[in-house]
Amino acid sequence: MSDYIEPGMMTDPGEFKGLLDGLPGDAGGVARVVQGLVIHEFLLDSYGVTMTDEQKQTVHLRKVSDLLGVINDKDPRALDVAREPGERVATNCRGYTVLAVTLLRHAGVPARARCGFGAYFGPMKEDHWVAEFHDGTRWRLLDAQLDEVNRRSFQVGFDITDVGPDRFVVAGDAWRRCREGRDDPATFGLTGTGAGYWWIAGNMIRDAAALDGAEALPWDCWGTMPEPGQDPDREFFDRLAAGGIDTAADERIRVPGKVFNAVRNRTESFR
Numbered sequence: 169m170s171d172y173i174e175p176g177m178m179t180d181p182g183e184f185k186g187l188l189d190g191l192p193g194d195a196g197g198v199a200r201v202v203q204g205l206v207i208h209e210f211l212l213d214s215y216g217v218t219m220t221d222e223q224k225q226t227v228h229l230r231k232v233s234d235l236l237g238v239i240n241d242k243d244p245r246a247l248d249v250a251r252e253p254g255e256r257v258a259t260n261c262r263g264y265t266v267l268a269v270t271l272l273r274h275a276g277v278p279a280r281a282r283c284g285f286g287a288y289f290g291p292m293k294e295d296h297w298v299a300e301f302h303d304g305t306r307w308r309l310l311d312a313q314l315d316e317v318n319r320r321s322f323q324v325g326f327d328i329t330d331v332g333p334d335r336f337v338v339a340g341d342a343w344r345r346c347r348e349g350r351d352d353p354a355t356f357g358l359t360g361t362g363a364g365y366w367w368i369a370g371n372m373i374r375d376a377a378a379l380d381g382a383e384a385l386p387w388d389c390w391g392t393m394p395e396p397g398q399d400p401d402r403e404f405f406d407r408l409a410a411g412g413i414d415t416a417a418d419e420r421i422r423v424p425g426k427v428f429n430a431v432r433n434r435t436e437s438f439r
Contacts, residue, residue: 172278172302176381177439179270179281182233184240187247193275195301195310195329202267203315204250205239206259214317215253224258228432230385232270235263261286261313265297266383268312278302281383282309283375284338285356285368289322295358295371295386298336309336339371340409347406362396369393369400372408376415382423384438387430392420 175181181188191201207215209224229235238257239247259267265281272279279301286296299310309331314324326335333341337356345351346368357363370393374384384390394400407413408421415421427438 170278171381172280173273173276175270175273176383178230178381178383179232179266179273181236181270181274182231184233184236185274187236187240188271188274191248191271191275193272193277195272195277195303195308198268198271198275199310199312199314199328200250201248201271202264202312205247205256206235206263206267207253207256208260208264208313208318209258210260211318211321212258214321217254219258226258227260227263228385228429229259229263230383230438232266235259235267260297260386262297262383262386264313265299268299268310269383272299272301281378282336282338283371283378283386284336285342285371286311286336288324288326288335290359291355292359292363293337293342293356295367296336297386298331309333311336339368339375342368343372343405343409347402347409364397365400365402365405366394366396366398369405372405373421376408376421377423380416380422382438384423384427385429388423388427388438389430390424390427391422 192198209227212219226238242257243251243255269279269281279299281297282300283297285293287293299312300307301310308329311328311331314328342356346353353365353368354363357367373391373393377384423438425437425439426435429436
């Protein structure tokens with residue numbers, strides 16, 4: 169569990185570490201701080217906000233230190249001062265998550281990012297990231313993205329600091345559920361973009377990498393991730409879902425020095 173207290177490659181606040189001192193250390197307080205700093209690029213309309221494509225490029229920031237740098241440059245006030253929605257920095261569910269993980273770890277709370285699917289956004293189990301933290305007794309899921317506006321929009325009535333496994337389905341669990349016939353792979357993906365075993369398989373690799381301390385962007389691709397619509401290697405992903413692969417050592421899973429950014433359609437440095 170100690171591996172999830174120390175800052176990682178993407179969750180090290182770097183020169184901005186001092187900005188985290190004195191911030192709330194409980195999951196609810198962490199979520200409120202994060203919600204006041206960033207805004208989801210796909211949900212701007214819910215806040216009455218518009219942004220240019222250039223402003224939205226911050227969704228491609230991988231390191232929390234880079235995200236904190238943009239936040240601080242935009243508004244140097246303390247991080248627990250909530251910015252107006254239009255003054256927040258554009259990100260996505262993964263951005264909310266790694267920022268929450270960073271704050272939790274700084275407060276001495278074991279935390280890690282998880283990649284999977286949210287079942288509370290609509291009919292589709294949507295591609296999604298949440299934070300997982302240990303409360304001293306058990307691991308709990310925190311969806312730091314779900315502020316008051318999101319909860320109202322998606323009719324969320326549950327505790328965002330204790331999201332159940334049927335509400336957020338970790339990628340490996342999604343694979344097992346589908347392989348056992350308990351769920352339909354066509355319901356796991358991203359509305360308007362795609363769904364199926366290939367999407368679940370990609371998120372399994374991203375989740376494994378995140379557990380090993382390398383939280384990739386949702387559209388970073390590498391290794392044995394299948395192409396859109398491609399049938400994955402069922403035997404390999406069965407083993408991965410069962411925990412039968414050394415993810416930190418397997419080159420098909422370990423994040424390389426360069427990854428393919430599928431949104432920008434180019435290869436980029438990961439480190």
